[in-house]
Amino acid sequence: MPTFKLDGQEIAFEKGETIIKAAYKQGIEIPHYCWHPGLSVAANCRMCLVEIEPAANQRPMMLDILVWDEKKKDYVVAKKPKLQPACQMQASEGMVVKSETSEHVALARKNVQEFLLLNHPVDCPICDQSGECKLQDYYMTEQATSKRMRDEPNHKPKGVVFGPTIVYDAERCIACTRCVRVCEEVIGDPMLDMRERGNLYEIITSPGRQLEGHYTMMTEWVCPVGALTTSHWRHKGRVWLLKGTQSVCPGCATGCNMWVDVDGRENTAFRNRPRENEAVNQYWMCDDGMLTYERVYKNRVTTAKVDGEREKTADAIDEAAKLLRGGNVAVVLSAQRSVEENMVAVALAKAANADLYLTGKAVWDGDKILRNEDQNPNRAGALKAAGVESLPSVADLVKKASGYGVILVLGEDADTQDLSELKSKKVIVLATHETSGAWLSVANVVIPITVWAETDGTFVNAKGIAQVFKRALTPRGEVIPGWEAIAKIARSAGHDTGYTKLAEVRAAAAAKGIEAAPLKKQDGVVPSTGTPRSTV
Amino acid sequence: MAAGTIVIKKPRRTAADQSYVVELVKGLGVTFKHLFKGLNQMRPGGQRPDVTKMNYDEGVATLEYPEEKRPYARRWRGVHRLTLRPNGDVRCTACLMCSTACPAQCIWIKPAEFPVGHPSRGHERFPEEFVIDELRCIFCGYCVEACPVDAIRMDTGLHMTALDDRGSFVYDKKKLMSQVSQDGDQLTANTRPEPGDASHGGITRLKGH
Numbered sequence: 001m002p003t004f005k006l007d008g009q010e011i012a013f014e015k016g017e018t019i020i021k022a023a024y025k026q027g028i029e030i031p032h033y034c035w036h037p038g039l040s041v042a043a044n045c046r047m048c049l050v051e052i053e054p055a056a057n058q059r060p061m062m063l064d065i066l067v068w069d070e071k072k073k074d075y076v077v078a079k080k081p082k083l084q085p086a087c088q089m090q091a092s093e094g095m096v097v098k099s100e101t102s103e104h105v106a107l108a109r110k111n112v113q114e115f116l117l118l119n120h121p122v123d124c125p126i127c128d129q130s131g132e133c134k135l136q137d138y139y140m141t142e143q144a145t146s147k148r149m150r151d152e153p154n155h156k157p158k159g160v161v162f163g164p165t166i167v168y169d170a171e172r173c174i175a176c177t178r179c180v181r182v183c184e185e186v187i188g189d190p191m192l193d194m195r196e197r198g199n200l201y202e203i204i205t206s207p208g209r210q211l212e213g214h215y216t217m218m219t220e221w222v223c224p225v226g227a228l229t230t231s232h233w234r235h236k237g238r239v240w241l242l243k244g245t246q247s248v249c250p251g252c253a254t255g256c257n258m259w260v261d262v263d264g265r266e267n268t269a270f271r272n273r274p275r276e277n278e279a280v281n282q283y284w285m286c287d288d289g290m291l292t293y294e295r296v297y298k299n300r301v302t303t304a305k306v307d308g309e310r311e312k313t314a315d316a317i318d319e320a321a322k323l324l325r326g327g328n329v330a331v332v333l334s335a336q337r338s339v340e341e342n343m344v345a346v347a348l349a350k351a352a353n354a355d356l357y358l359t360g361k362a363v364w365d366g367d368k369i370l371r372n373e374d375q376n377p378n379r380a381g382a383l384k385a386a387g388v389e390s391l392p393s394v395a396d397l398v399k400k401a402s403g404y405g406v407i408l409v410l411g412e413d414a415d416t417q418d419l420s421e422l423k424s425k426k427v428i429v430l431a432t433h434e435t436s437g438a439w440l441s442v443a444n445v446v447i448p449i450t451v452w453a454e455t456d457g458t459f460v461n462a463k464g465i466a467q468v469f470k471r472a473l474t475p476r477g478e479v480i481p482g483w484e485a486i487a488k489i490a491r492s493a494g495h496d497t498g499y500t501k502l503a504e505v506r507a508a509a510a511a512k513g514i515e516a517a518p519l520k521k522q523d524g525v526v527p528s529t530g531t532p533r534s535t536v
Numbered sequence: 537m538a539a540g541t542i543v544i545k546k547p548r549r550t551a552a553d554q555s556y557v558v559e560l561v562k563g564l565g566v567t568f569k570h571l572f573k574g575l576n577q578m579r580p581g582g583q584r585p586d587v588t589k590m591n592y593d594e595g596v597a598t599l600e601y602p603e604e605k606r607p608y609a610r611r612w613r614g615v616h617r618l619t620l621r622p623n624g625d626v627r628c629t630a631c632l633m634c635s636t637a638c639p640a641q642c643i644w645i646k647p648a649e650f651p652v653g654h655p656s657r658g659h660e661r662f663p664e665e666f667v668i669d670e671l672r673c674i675f676c677g678y679c680v681e682a683c684p685v686d687a688i689r690m691d692t693g694l695h696m697t698a699l700d701d702r703g704s705f706v707y708d709k710k711k712l713m714s715q716v717s718q719d720g721d722q723l724t725a726n727t728r729p730e731p732g733d734a735s736h737g738g739i740t741r742l743k744g745h
Contacts, residue, residue, distance in 0.1 A: 125631035126661050127686045154740040158658020159649070170660055200741050235647040235661050238632045265641065 004095035004255055013091040020048055023099075030037030030099050031138050031222045033111055034176035035087035038283040042087075045116070045176050047138070049108045069171055074365035080104050113143040119153040121171045125157040129226030131239040135174070154199055162192075163211030165230055165287060166220055168203060173227035175201040177217035186284060186369070187215045189246070214371060217290045221274060222283075232269045232291065233243040237263060242270060245472035246519050247288040248459050250336070250452045252364070253372035253379060255461030256281035256289050260453055261471040267474050269293035269453060275347075280465065286371050296453050299418075301412075302477030305446040313447060313478045317485065320428045320445045321492035323406050324352060329377050330397060330404045333386060334411035335360030338457030339466070339514050340505045341449075341482035342378070342385040344399040344497055345410050348486055351495035354408075358382055358391035361413050367432070372462050377452075381460030398422065408489075410482065413436040428489070430482055447489075449482035452477050456502060458509065458516050466516035600673045610718070613690040616668055617706070617715030617726035626713055627724040628687035630663040634679035642672035643679060655732025666709040670696050686726035693718040 001012040014020035020030050024037055033045035061082040066075040070322045081104060082521040086097070099105060117135065120161065124130040177360075180192045186523055191211050195204050211219065220228040238456040244259035249272070252312055257275035262268065270294050274285040283323035304316035311319070331349040333356060349356050357381075366373035383391065395416045397407070404425060412431040417438045432451050440446065454475040460466045483505055490497045499505050509515070552558045567630050608614070619627045630647035650657040650663035672697075679688050699705060716722050729735040 123659070125633055126629050150625050152737050156739060156741065159652070160658075161652060196741060202741070233632070235649050238636060240636065241632075 002091075004091045004092040004093065004097060007101045007211060011091070017042055018087055019050065019089050019091050019095075019097055022091050023086070023162045030086045031142060032087060033134055033174060036178055036181075036222055036283070038396045039178060039181045040223070042094060042177050042181065046085065046112050047109060047116075048086040049105060049112070050086045050089075051081050051098040051102040051105050052084050052089065053098070054527075055094075058258070062238045073113075080169075083108055092497060109138070109142040110145070113138050114145070114148070116174050117143075117147065117266065118149055118482055119171070119280065120174075121153065123172075126235075127172065127226040128229045128234055128239075129172075129223075133226060134224035156200075156202055162205055162228075163216055163372045164277060165232065166211050167229050167231055167234055168228050169229070172200045172225050173203060174225055176224060177203075178222040178224065179203060179228055182215075182218050182222050183211075186218060187213060188369075189213060209352055214286045214288065214367065215284065215288050215369065218274075218284055221285075230271075230290075232294070241265065244273070245470050246271075246275060247453065247469040247472060248377070248467045249292060250377045250459070251286070251292050251375070252291040252366070253374040253376060253462035253467065254281065254370050255377055255459050255467055256285045256370060257467065258285060259290070260293055262472050269296055269473060269474070270533045280461065280463075280467075281370055286369075288371075290458070293453065295300065295433070295450055296473065297476070300477070300479075301434055301440075301446060302479060304478060305443070307444055313480060313485075316445050316447050318492060319489050320408070320447065320489045321429060323426045323445065324408065324489065324493040324495065325346045326405050326426065327352075328403065328405035328500065329354035329530055330357060330407045331355070332357045332359050332394065332397065332407065332409040333382045334358070334409075334413060335374075335379035335382050336376060336411045336413050337382070337482055338452065338455075339381040339385055339460060339509050340457050340502060341410055341486065343509050343512075344483040344486045344490075344499050345507050346386050346496055347497035347499065348408070348490040351490060351497060353494070355404075356386050356388075356391055357394060357397045358386075359394045359409070359411065359413055359415055362415065369529050376463060377461070378459045380462065380464055381466065381514060384460060385509065387512060394419075401425065408486075409443075410486070412439045430485055448477060448479045449485050449486050450479050455481045456477065458506070458514065460514060466514050468516040468519060470519070549634065552601050556591075559730060581631055608693050608718070610691065612693065613675045613680075614692045615670060615694040615696055615715065616673075616679070616688055616712055617692050617708065617717065617722075618666065618712040619687055619689060620713065621724065621730070622727070626661050626662060626687070626709065627668075627685055627726065628666060629660045629685055630666075631684065632684040634688055637678040639673045639676060640672045642669040643667070644669075656730065659731040663709060666712060668707045668712065669705060670707055671702060671705040685728075686724045689717065691717045710713035 002015070003010045003012050006028065009025055011022050018041065020035055021031060021037060021506040023030055026186045030048050030050065032048040034042045035048060059344065063082050064078045065078055065080050067078040067250040069076045083104060086099070098260045117139070120135065120377050124136065127133070130136065158169045158171055160168040160170065162168050175194065177194060180194060183192045184190050191206055191209050192203055193206055195202050217230055220230045241263050243264055244261050247258050247260045249256040257280055258267050259275050260275065261271045261274040263270055269440055272285070272290050274281060274283055276283055304313045306316050306319045308442050328350045331345055331354045333345055335358060346356065360376035360379060361377065363373050364375045365371070383389065396412045398416065398419065398421045406426045406428070407422065408428045410430050412429055412433065419438050419442045422442050427439065427443050428445045428447070429439045430447050430449045431440060434440060452469060453472045456467055456468070458468050483502065487497050487499045621627050628706070630645050632645055634642035635645055644667045645663050646665040647661050649661050675690070677690055680690050696705065
């Protein structure tokens, strides 16, 4: 692999790669605004200028400049090398690049930074980007001087509604056009454009359009400043109060990697952020995935019920075990639930000599960008846990209802809404939400279990990639992890699964070939540590 | 005897020590010395100048609290108040700096946004709810220092009085806005031009090139 030198460090690159991208892959950040690894190069912010030493046979490219001479009290003519944008300049073998070590680069960055802040309103206290803003970060590292302009800054429209999810503030905008490029290149629908020029620029929606569709929140996600804000997070809190947890989107079978940002003081999730993974979602997520945190507490089942009466979770587990001893058991696995929960359910089915079925949510509108048609994050994982290629659905179970006395269901989702055939059966439901499925209408015993954000777990996506997610929230109410609930029921019913710890379930899953790569320690975990919210 | 050992002689009590009479007289001597010294100071003019006592009748060293109260220094930190704009609205922009800075985590704010069409939309936001739990508050004054717009102050000169239920110690936005400073003032010192005022420049693009 060819290499070049950046500040004395050897950086490997692939042919055709730019300096900034090669450095980014090595974890070295060259200050930038408009460049994004997932977007085309615009080279309009001029923040990533670097000094490239001329090759041995090349004449240095020098520019005449005026420099203030303190002794002469006048400007004198001097020379400086022509700086190159690292985002556009392709790396070549043996190139010598200076970024942090060049005084010319430092001066250029300082001036670019001052220029970008010339008309900035500096309303950081009420700006939602504050704390993870590139303007703030580079002000501290590159500029750190006060404003010299004494004129009234330009005023532009503020709080402009672009669509159902995005609100735009033109005064904070630095016209990097990342959002415009996201619309064109990632979404494939040019909904945004720019009007005016010079310091009067503004981002606007295309005539007759508003910012809509399944990926609008990506425009906010790439915005390096506080110009674009989502209506969901806008004015809800401050980023430094949030703590990010590495998670996987439960919205569909793509399994996009993400951060769940939680305010620990209120034990509430406030937003999701995409987590970079070249193999799965690159840098992106869809709007529904970005909003999965909102579902956590909406219509949650928080207490156990036996025949409609509220019970303690432990009592409900005893009641469920009593029902299970009746025999003729059917166990319904769930493509919505994690591998660990399905593993324990499979072990219970084996011990109780029960038949397996598989349920999940209905198909939704997928697309060719990220959204998979299958709304269930773990269909492949549930099948792998059962060790089979396919499993019959709930509709099949209804047809064969006469053969069973007791049905244990993981999750309340059902692929068919008509479960009246099962009214006479004893049904145990391990439920999370009250509204999403039909199983609760026929349940004898309801046991509240955790959702993805409240427990550690693993999802296997449509491509067969197993991915772990971490617990972000403390469960509220009498909720217990699903695998634990099933293991407890099995133990008191005399069908011991042998699982008492999550690690044991994971080891058994690994033996079945479901092994996720361990999570990397990534920056951006806690925005309040001063790390930018993403590495880009 | 081992090397390095220090021998301390046990003190012996004399008859005078054992009877306590001499020590009693000595002790009374100290007491009376301070009594006369104090009496001397109570005479008008004989007292060292005390800024707070100078407000009271000459010679009085005792304050009949709570009927009488010392006037507090201007920077003394009392119960909070939220300052007002000239039009009576709350000055606070709900930036959450005070609740971030608060070491006791006693401030809870719910920010809200001005609706589309309002002149302040986008420029500022406001607290829909602003709650301070005065029982949790440690009166450190960090919230006042953190405030970028002079919206919260602790210059009311009021103690947190004893109340008979905990709920009364939780001050809401209305209560905080009704508090006045020691001078009876309610307005903020931060009077920036409000969006929509004539002094506030409109959108540059619309003014022509």
